[in-house]
Amino acid sequence: MNLQDFLAMEESRERDELIDLRSLDLVSEYDSHLMCPICHCPFVEPVRLQCDHVFCGSCLSSAINSFRSADSDEFPCPSCRNPTQKVSASVPRLLINMCDEIRVLCPLITEGCQEIIPRGHVQSHVEKYCGYRLLPCPDNSCDQMTRSKDVGMDQKCIHKVRRCAHCKENVLEHEYEEHEKELCPVLEVTCADCETVVTRGALQEHIESCPEVAIPCAASKYACPVKIRRADIAAHEQSCPIVAMGPYFETQNARLKSLESSMRHLQQRNEIFEDGLANIRSTLFESTRLGANSHSGGQPPQSDREQQSSARVDAHTDDPADLAAGVFSSNATTYLLSLHESLREEVSQLSHAITDLDARASMAIMNECMRIKEDIAHTNAAVNSVRMQVQWLMNPRLHQGTRGGAVRPSSTESEGTRTNMASSVAGPSHATGQSLGPLRPRRPSDSGREGTKL
Amino acid sequence: MFATKRLSKMQEHVPPGIAIVKCDNLEEWQMDIKILDQNPLYLDQTYRLKFTFSNKYPIEPPEVQFIQCPDSTGTPRTIPMHPHIYSNGIICLDLLGSAGWSPVQTVESVCMSLQSMLTANNRNERPPGDQEFIATNRRRIRDINFVYEDDNV
Ligand SMILES: [Zn+2]
Ligand SMILES: [Zn+2]
Ligand SMILES: [Zn+2]
Ligand SMILES: [Zn+2]
Ligand SMILES: [Zn+2]
Ligand SMILES: [Zn+2]
Ligand SMILES: [Zn+2]
Numbered sequence: 001m002n003l004q005d006f007l008a009m010e011e012s013r014e015r016d017e018l019i020d021l022r023s024l025d026l027v028s029e030y031d032s033h034l035m036c037p038i039c040h041c042p043f044v045e046p047v048r049l050q051c052d053h054v055f056c057g058s059c060l061s062s063a064i065n066s067f068r069s070a071d072s073d074e075f076p077c078p079s080c081r082n083p084t085q086k087v088s089a090s091v092p093r094l095l096i097n098m099c100d101e102i103r104v105l106c107p108l109i110t111e112g113c114q115e116i117i118p119r120g121h122v123q124s125h126v127e128k129y130c131g132y133r134l135l136p137c138p139d140n141s142c143d144q145m146t147r148s149k150d151v152g153m154d155q156k157c158i159h160k161v162r163r164c165a166h167c168k169e170n171v172l173e174h175e176y177e178e179h180e181k182e183l184c185p186v187l188e189v190t191c192a193d194c195e196t197v198v199t200r201g202a203l204q205e206h207i208e209s210c211p212e213v214a215i216p217c218a219a220s221k222y223a224c225p226v227k228i229r230r231a232d233i234a235a236h237e238q239s240c241p242i243v244a245m246g247p248y249f250e251t252q253n254a255r256l257k258s259l260e261s262s263m264r265h266l267q268q269r270n271e272i273f274e275d276g277l278a279n280i281r282s283t284l285f286e287s288t289r290l291g292a293n294s295h296s297g298g299q300p301p302q303s304d305r306e307q308q309s310s311a312r313v314d315a316h317t318d319d320p321a322d323l324a325a326g327v328f329s330s331n332a333t334t335y336l337l338s339l340h341e342s343l344r345e346e347v348s349q350l351s352h353a354i355t356d357l358d359a360r361a362s363m364a365i366m367n368e369c370m371r372i373k374e375d376i377a378h379t380n381a382a383v384n385s386v387r388m389q390v391q392w393l394m395n396p397r398l399h400q401g402t403r404g405g406a407v408r409p410s411s412t413e414s415e416g417t418r419t420n421m422a423s424s425v426a427g428p429s430h431a432t433g434q435s436l437g438p439l440r441p442r443r444p445s446d447s448g449r450e451g452t453k454l
Numbered sequence: 455m456f457a458t459k460r461l462s463k464m465q466e467h468v469p470p471g472i473a474i475v476k477c478d479n480l481e482e483w484q485m486d487i488k489i490l491d492q493n494p495l496y497l498d499q500t501y502r503l504k505f506t507f508s509n510k511y512p513i514e515p516p517e518v519q520f521i522q523c524p525d526s527t528g529t530p531r532t533i534p535m536h537p538h539i540y541s542n543g544i545i546c547l548d549l550l551g552s553a554g555w556s557p558v559q560t561v562e563s564v565c566m567s568l569q570s571m572l573t574a575n576n577r578n579e580r581p582p583g584d585q586e587f588i589a590t591n592r593r594r595i596r597d598i599n600f601v602y603e604d605d606n607v
């Protein structure tokens with residue numbers, strides 16, 4: 001809903017609200033996120049702004065009434081100063097439930113009600129159930145008020161006074177019985193521990209000094225379980241180790257406390273800094289928008305409003321130097337952006353160059369490899385042919401060797417092999433692959449197998 | 455009124471360098487603040503602030519100014535030198551004007567902002583036109599139209 005509707009709704013609501021939930025006394029701690037930043041109480045009827053900040057409905061409406069400039073439809077959020085036009089009453093159910101669950105004291109505590117109730121029930125408690133709400137006395141002749149719990153079934157007036165026979169005090173009729181039995185200070189009682197008889201008025205005093213009453217050890221808050229007669233307690237405290245530790249515990253406690261408080265202060269300081277940062281950020285954002293608009297010559301009414309809001313963000317008066325500063329900072333931003341863009345381009349160019357280089361290098365390596373492979377194949381072939389020749393040459397030698405074992409080789413024969421050898425050196429080089437004559441009947445394909453045997 | 459509760463909450467946790475001097479009624483408070491770092495301008499000095507709350511606080515800003523205490527009180531206090539603080543103690547801070555105030559601010563946050571305003575300052579001077587201002591100004595602080603010329607102090 002827009003601001004006008006919201007204000008109208010808040011106004012109509014305030015009339016039928018009876019209890020100010022924000023003035024209640026809370027009995028327990030609650031999550032700090034449930035605290036309205038304006039009234040510092042758990043949210044009451046929370047509403048949400050466009051920026052997601054939540055406030056109590058009535059806190060927000062009073063803030064709007066004093067911060068909105070003359071009936072404009074915009075309003076700066078109290079927390080982040082973002083201009084906002086819409087107020088949404090749809091706050092998460094969870095948030096409302098958590099706020100309603102917070103335990104508070106009954107506001108009629110001044111009348112004596114001790115009850116602790118969830119905050120969501122306070123209204124109905126005070127209206128219907130609280131025993132301490134004041135009703136007119138059922139006796140029409142009496143004009144006093146009566147607490148609702150004192151109005152009995154019989155609808156009697158309770159304001160009649162009766163004088164106590166023992167202490168001569170005036171006591172209300174309905175309290176007389178209780179007074180006589182328990183409260184009257186003149187009556188005598190016996191101390192339950194030492195059996196001395198004292199008046200009721202002096203009982204409290206007696207209990208505080210009675211040597212028979214069991215009292216806890218002085219270190220009971222540090223978990224000493226001992227609870228003995230007052231007469232013996234001094235002896236125990238002499239020997240109790242926890243009493244001896246007492247001062248140490250106390251200093252530790254104090255240290256913990258001071259650490260906690262310094263933590264809290266740091267947290268606060270941090271929050272203030274974060275706030276400042278958010279302010280700076282929104283100022284920057286506004287000024288870039290402003291800069292962009294003045295560059296493109298945006299529509300005059302809109303840019304007008306933005307000038308206003310930017311002025312509001314800085315909380316400056318309309319100072320032209322300030323606007324100039326805004327434009328300047330937007331220039332700086334665009335400069336940085338363009339710098340970033342050009343750097344990005346450079347990087348992508350470099351990565352292109354690197355891929356190119358990579359491709360070229362691997363092509364060169366491939367070519368080189370092919371060449372080397374071919375060379376190796378040639379060399380292999382050459383080696384093979386040499387081996388075959390060697391084989392061919394060796395064969396007759398071996399032959400001769402086995403024969404020579406029986407007949408002594410003559411010098412002419414050995415000379416003959418030598419000439420054979422010489423003539424065959426040139427021979428196989430152009431007759432590879434062909435039949436090698438009578439002395440060499442093998443096929444060249446066997447040469448591989450032969451080679452491995454060698 | 456919840457503002458009363460809100461103010462009394464502050465008394466539980468006071469940030470470092472800040473001390474409550476007087477808060478017995480909820481219209482006027484006095485606070486002592488110290489500058490925590492080693493700024494030579496404010497070294498070892500304590501300054502006294504006076505907060506005056508209207509019945510519309512925190513919707514309306516409190517009036518905040520530095521006040522002087524003579525030596526005879528036992529706690530002599532002076533007005534800190536700062537180009538945004540007039541010699542009669544009136545502070546020219548956007549946060550405290552009707553336009554710059556936000557109801558989410560608290561006494562603590564105002565004190566801490568003033569601390570950091572002093573911490574960041576290195577000019578030992580008064581605002582321009584200080585003498586004329588204190589001679590002629592009779593208006594309430596809230597109604598003065600300050601021009602928040604520069605942000606850097
Ligand atoms: Zn609130
Ligand atoms: Zn916001
Ligand atoms: Zn009650
Ligand atoms: Zn009566
Ligand atoms: Zn009596
Ligand atoms: Zn006794
Ligand atoms: Zn003990």
